[in-house]
Amino acid sequence: MALTDEAINKIKGMVTSGELGPGDRLPKEADLAERLGLSRNSLREAVKALSLIKILDVRQGDGTYVTSLAPNLLLESLSFVVDFHRDDTVLEFMEVRRILEPAAAALAAERMTAEQLTGLRKVLGDLGPDPSVEALVANDLEFHRLIAEGAGNSVLCSLIDGLSGPTVRARVWRGLTQDGAVDRTREQHQTIVEAIEGRNADLARSWTTVHIAGVEDWLRRALR
Structure with a gap:
């Protein structure tokens, strides 16, 4: 499995398990990468991919959040x-x-x-x-x-x-x-x-x- 795909699956698991819910802020990049056993580059690419499909919302200067996960979104x-x-x-x-x-x-x-x-x-x-x-x-x-x-x-x-x-x-x-x-x-x-x-x-x-x-x-x- 490609490293980016692995990173996507791990973040997805955090959301589907309920560990992260709609509107929750993701931990800081360095902390999350260490916790999931991922490189920061892989994590960054995963966040970018998940933001494109409206799972995550990257807010410059603020952090990365789980979206509302509403069906229309x-x-x-x-x-x-x-x-x-x-x-x-x-x-x-x-x-x-x-x-x-x-x-x-x-x-x-x-x-x-x-x-x-x-x-x-x-x-x-x-x-x-x-x-x-x-x-x-x-x-x-x-x-x-x-x-x-x-x-x-x-x-x-x-x-x-x-x-x-x-x-x-x-x-x-x-x-x-x-x-x-x-x-x-x-x-x-x-x-x-x-x-x-x-x-x-x-x-x-x-x-x-x-x-x-x-x-x-x-x-x-x-x-x-």
């Missing part, structure tokens, strides 16, 4: 990683959306507050009668983000948010080339909102599945 790097996807994997991202987002809609039907529902309705109303493709896609992204947020599960919300990026180009492509895409999107969004407002989790799940599967099916045929 830890999964932030997912968005960065998925930006490197290849075009031939976009269908796989669509499949994952089809698995996760109907579940989020079902939870939203049970958990969304009146204020959140008002915000979701506003997104529907913000889309004018003849929107550009760019406006439609931006509206669509916000619509799905609000539903994921309304599910009341920060891990699920972060995963959905992180996975939305790779499908943006496909959404634009569909809006430009498929007849009736704008009206279909608007109508399906409306039915999803009505299901959520009616607190009908099964219906919200079903309509969201139809909505995403329709885009996935179009993309699958287009790529052939």
Whole structure:
């Protein structure tokens, strides 16, 4: 095992064991290196790596701290990683959306507050009668983000948010080339909102599945 990897694992062990908790300050570099049996260079590289993935927060002149370890923070790097996807994997991202987002809609039907529902309705109303493709896609992204947020599960919300990026180009492509895409999107969004407002989790799940599967099916045929 590389020395840096060993250092990462040892710090990780301190966090997962509860020895270091969210917001705790790490011991001074020299003390920690001696305690873990590591060189200061290996420890420094490990801290740098763990700070990049939001496990540690290096504060110049103050010290190094464990972050809040909140799911949205830890999964932030997912968005960065998925930006490197290849075009031939976009269908796989669509499949994952089809698995996760109907579940989020079902939870939203049970958990969304009146204020959140008002915000979701506003997104529907913000889309004018003849929107550009760019406006439609931006509206669509916000619509799905609000539903994921309304599910009341920060891990699920972060995963959905992180996975939305790779499908943006496909959404634009569909809006430009498929007849009736704008009206279909608007109508399906409306039915999803009505299901959520009616607190009908099964219906919200079903309509969201139809909505995403329709885009996935179009993309699958287009790529052939």
